[in-house]
Amino acid sequence: MPSKGWTASAAANAVRIKLRDDIAPETNLATFLTSSIEPEAERLFSDYLPYNIIDRDQYPGATELERHCVQTLAGLWNADLSAAVGAATTGSSEAALLAGTSLLRRWRHRGDTAGHKPNLVIGANAHVCWHKFCRYWDVEPRIAPAQQDRLHLTAQQARERCDADTIGVVSVFGSTIDGSYEPVAEIAAELDALAAESGLDVPIHVDAASGGFVAPFLDPERVWDFRLPRVRSINASGHKYGMVPAGLGWIVWRDPEARTNWLSFDTNYLGSTRANHELSFSRSAAPVVLQYYNFLRLGFEGFRAMHERSRVTAIALADALAGLGPFDVLGDGRDLPVVVVALREGERRWSLRELSAHLGTHNWSVPVYALPPDRQQTEVLRIVVRNELTAPHAKQLLDAVRGYLSGAMATPA
Template sequence: MSCPQAASRASAPPTTTARAPGALPSKGWTASAAANAVRIKLREDISPAANLATFLTSTVEPEAERLFSDYLPYNLIDRDQYPGATELERHCVQTLAGLWNADLSTAVGTATTGSSEAALLAGTSLLRRWRHRGDTAGRKPNLVLGANAHVCWHKFCRYWEVEPRIAPAQQDLLHLSAQQARERCDEDTIGVVSVLGSTIDGSYEPVAGIAAALDELAAETGVDVPIHVDAASGGFVAPFLDPELNWDFRLPRVHSINASGHKYGMVPAGLGWILWRDPEARTNWLSFDTNYLGSTRANHELSFSRSAAPVVLQYYNFLRLGFDGFRDLHARSRATATSLAASLDEMGPFRILGDGSDLPVVVLSQRDGRHRWTLRELADHLGTHGWSVPVYALPPDRQQTDVIRIVVRNELTTGHAEDLLSAVRGYLSGAIATPA
């Protein structure tokens, strides 16, 4: 059904009167003129498929695009009006619970707006669990994490006034170790965040080793510290490629896990997931009952209204790919990443810090010695060939080291990888020199 006012506005020509930046035009434009103006504003943006900086899904099938468009107006929080969308969310939570080896009869979870909301929910649960002990008045809670932890965890600590106890990066270890985790825990530690798939180098942290160290701490001191696994990327990779890896709810000390559907879950940006092993781990403190959308419903999320479309696509992907499809897709990405890392290593001037053997991510720095070129100059050169690659400094204890990160997603074929390598070789042939 069309709106008469909208039809009238659509027929109006674009205004030509000069106006202050950001001011609304006096009359609306036609739909085609407005769309064209938007495209002109965005024409300098790189194609997402060529953006090797991002973990986010950048291409989907035409059928998925149509589903996303069809269900974009559906509000996931309106559970009485859209019970089918609620059922798809429940099914996705159960699927993830199975992939992460949870007890299907007790696991609880929800869709979130990315892993950042999921992390804030997880941190809140950990904080409330600590406060429920009853002897915490006047004491300062702390959270243990590695220097590679996502900024969302630093946001949680600042917003909720929790002390972040950050294990520094080491020369050959850019993530949290079991010993570092244990050393930083005490009776005021609300939890340890272990990262399954670091954005810095693509590595998995040793979740089982950290759990074992905390088991020893509990046996020796009585200090009982739960683990949250930030599996933003690895949660959709490890179950398919590393089924023998013990990192999930098989470990009793793991209380909660989050993952990003919009990364290796193959859904466009805007979808995260969080699961707790049982309602006690989530704590009822997160629950708010609302009745103004129909029947009384419990809401556990930080956000409220949001589109059901990402959840619809997650369910679609589970059906479309199945276990074998996810495994084959991610296996191809890992094979491309490890091959790319090996080829870059053979060139000589690069030190490989992430070889794609965990997450399909390649991270490299320059080998020791003086060079007449920098990684930033190399990245600029790759930009002229259509590739966007990030250059960034490692965490503070290694901040003198710049690195390039290449995130391999399913869009990056072996042919694309060879084109990228050819561009790197072309740059080095003209820029590399004997170290001074």
């Protein structure tokens, strides 16, 4: 810290110099986060950045926008609007922790859990936030391994791992590993059968961090949401396919009973007594303002058209990569607009990490990572198609891939 403050322009310039080597968000194909918004949205975000959404009395308008957004999402997810409750969070991770806490409290409320350790059933593709929940809340994670033909949780795997101490099953609707939707309806059917046979009543939480803002617009016929009675809660990330800058998440419960009153804390030092159900407290209202703005600005058809363009681009990109020869396509963009490829067996002349480094020289950030532990010998390259990646940009990316392969594949094995 300098002894005397700098001018605003000098301080801003120093910050920009420190960040000058960071990649432009628009060419960051590693992230699911929204990386560009239109000027009107930028102005709204800036205007309402100082508004603390937890100050309900001081900012009743922001509170009303949050309520409206929760109702909009509950409607998109086919909830009973007269019963559904929810809240904005700082991201899907906070929403997941709240959902897990509700499941844990529901299990403990049975009254016969003394000396028992609760467990949560998840797939190997589950986000790290679920592992955090299990560690922080002392819950046993029962992880279903990835399989050769699919990387997500199956209905049979879920059922096999449930017992009297299972607080719930988390079904990932839009995996960050390969972009796939888990078969929520099939999992629910298996748990219904388990309840009929054994009396075990295991609820489902749907982690729809990405899929929750895609499926309602592109796949309305797919049953994964509150149409399934066993689904107790759903989370989604407004800052992903909800088209809001980081960080914004949403959590919706089927009804107050699913949320449980145990999450509620009354506070009175901001004015009137208000109930708070979130883990965090003070946070900007700006992301919520932009979520409401997007619902008005885009409407249902606007969201549908935007995500359809991304899906079409992703499918075309996956098909083109499959046609190049050395790639096995593990994620083809037909669920989430995400493309995931691995090298075909026997290809040893080059690696995906070398390809990723080459793409970096063309200003594309494309991650390479190992699959979950059960298939950790396999590395994959993932391309997240967002609204910023247009068809011409996808062609430029493909040209960079082809340019690399023309040299790499000419090298003797």
